[in-house]
Structures are given as C-alpha cells and as structure tokens.
Amino acid sequence: MIPAAFDYVAPTSVEDALAALAEHGDDAKIIAGGQSLLPVLRMRLNAPEVIIDLGRIESLRGVRDDGDAIVIGAMTPHAVVGSDPLVAEHAALVSKAVEHLADAQIRHRGTFGGALAHADPAGDLGAPALALGATFVIQGPGGSRTVAADDFFVDLFETAIGEDEILTEVRIPKHTGWGAHYEKFVRVAHQWPIVAVAATVRMDGGVIAEARVGLTNMGSTPLRARGVESALAGANPTAEAVGAAAAAAGDGTNPPSDLNGDAAYRQHLDRVLTRRAVLAAVGA
Numbered sequence: 001m002i003p004a005a006f007d008y009v010a011p012t013s014v015e016d017a018l019a020a021l022a023e024h025g026d027d028a029k030i031i032a033g034g035q036s037l038l039p040v041l042r043m044r045l046n047a048p049e050v051i052i053d054l055g056r057i058e059s060l061r062g063v064r065d066d067g068d069a070i071v072i073g074a075m076t077p078h079a080v081v082g083s084d085p086l087v088a089e090h091a092a093l094v095s096k097a098v099e100h101l102a103d104a105q106i107r108h109r110g111t112f113g114g115a116l117a118h119a120d121p122a123g124d125l126g127a128p129a130l131a132l133g134a135t136f137v138i139q140g141p142g143g144s145r146t147v148a149a150d151d152f153f154v155d156l157f158e159t160a161i162g163e164d165e166i167l168t169e170v171r172i173p174k175h176t177g178w179g180a181h182y183e184k185f186v187r188v189a190h191q192w193p194i195v196a197v198a199a200t201v202r203m204d205g206g207v208i209a210e211a212r213v214g215l216t217n218m219g220s221t222p223l224r225a226r227g228v229e230s231a232l233a234g235a236n237p238t239a240e241a242v243g244a245a246a247a248a249a250g251d252g253t254n255p256p257s258d259l260n261g262d263a264a265y266r267q268h269l270d271r272v273l274t275r276r277a278v279l280a281a282v283g284a
C-alpha cells in the first residue's frame, strides 16, 4: 500500500528538529533509517501529517571515545556500528549482535538509535544495551537528560523518550577485554529472533569474575538474567557450571506465544541459548 500523504522536513540540527516536533506535536513523526517506520506507514497503521527526517543532522552520526565510555550517535547505521573498531574493542557484545541483525541492506539504512527507539521486543540491540549498562541521551525542549538502560525500555514499543524528545546518542561503558557472544535462534536466515541471548563475561584467574546477560524476546522489553549473572560470579567456566547457572535463565520472564513457538518453548530455548552464549563468551 502507498502511505497516506504527509509533509516532509529535513532539519540540519537537533534544535531545528525539536522545533519542528514542538510545532507539529502529535501530527509529527521522526524518521531515522525508515526500516521500521516505512512498513508501518505503508500498512497505514500510522498516518502522521509531517515526517521529520533526522538524516541530515551530521552531529547524530558516528562513534567516539569518551574516556570510560564509547558514544554511539543515534543516526549511526548498523553497518557502521558493526564494523567500528572502538565498538569491537570496548563493547564487543554490540558488534556481535549487529552481525546477526537483519540483512546487509537493512544494516546500511537502519540506525542504532532508530532500532532502540522503536523498542521492538524482538530487536537485537536492546539486550546488549541493557547487559552493558548503556545510558541513553535524550534531548527535548528543556535540554538534555540521560536515562539508564534499566529505565529506558518501558513496555512493548515504548521507551522513556517523550513525544517532544529525540534520542541523540547512546553511551556504553567500556567493557574492554570482556568476552562476548550473541546467540540468536531463528528458523531462517535474516529473521527476527525467536529468542536471543547476549552474554558478556570478565575472566580473572581462570574463573568468571563477572557476567552480564541480556535476553531478547522473553518479555515485552529486553530483560537482564540476573539470577544467571549471580550464579556465574566466581564460577568455573565449565559446561557443568555454566549449564547449572543457565537453569535460572527463565526466571522472571514472560515470553510471548506465537506461530514461532509458545512461551514454554521459548523458556526452554532461553536456557539452552544462555548456556551456549556464556560458554562462547568465555571461549570454551
């Protein structure tokens, strides 16, 4: 279907984009890479009167080193994030997740911030952002504010970004030297995950000193597998110990049931994928 008619503005600064949002209010919608918004418009599930394109705002693109964190601009395409050496060195879990995100075309058009703002529970970036303790920088009419990953994902397709605000960048604390793996379960290549697990671990003296585990599509938002994380702290990186810790992966989850699998199947997958992800992250 062809989308309903809309006006189009393409500001060159965040301030101008915010002014356009303030002017048009509920009638306006931001477009980033358009990979999720355009299908919505074409199905006429939404018919904004004005589209505000962030594509000409250069300050929203790129990856930079900021001391103890790396900062990823909201408009940085997935393909750039996936091949960035700073991301690979300090937030390897993000690089690993991007490898599995959709196909090459979508990775070139879709953006890091757009995917996180869209907050699809099956999106591949939420769980790594949560596991790594990312902070979201959101700009609005009153200035800039930061929101911790734990508070950013509110519900299905809902985040802490207000209607008059724009996600400008995501700050990821450096996890230099941590092992990382993203284990995604799909039926066919380039599909959204039925379930996926993001695991990153810090080894010390041959044992797992610290582990962070994020779950994709196990509830209406990405989730931390905190029971698994605490069971892994101080554990040996053996199949037995990791398997025992992974038994807690389903705790506190509320996965959907759909044509790809019911909730019980997803909880089974979650335990299996958590074990695999952690073992791969420790290099076993």
Ligand SMILES: Cc1cc2nc3c(=O)[nH]c(=O)nc-3n(C[C@H](O)[C@H](O)[C@H](O)COP(=O)(O)OP(=O)(O)OC[C@H]3O[C@@H](n4cnc5c(N)ncnc54)[C@H](O)[C@@H]3O)c2cc1C
Residues within 6 Å of the ligand: 029, 030, 031, 032, 033, 034, 035, 036, 037, 038, 039, 054, 074, 075, 100, 101, 102, 103, 106, 109, 110, 111, 112, 113, 114, 115, 117, 118, 122, 123, 124, 125, 161, 165, 166, 167, 168, 190, 191, 192, 193
């Ligand atoms: C066929 C197909 C397969 C896909 N497979 C996967 C997959 O396997 N895994 C996966 O994770 N993703 C997948 N995607 C989605 C892809 O990752 C998109 O890039 C992403 O969901 C949206 O990013 P975008 O930049 O295109 O945002 P857009 O589509 O432009 O915007 C999405 C939403 O976010 C809002 N928004 C965008 N940027 C901002 C901002 N800076 N501030 C505030 N609000 C903003 C928009 O208003 C809109 O509501 C797939 C998409 C398609 C079409």
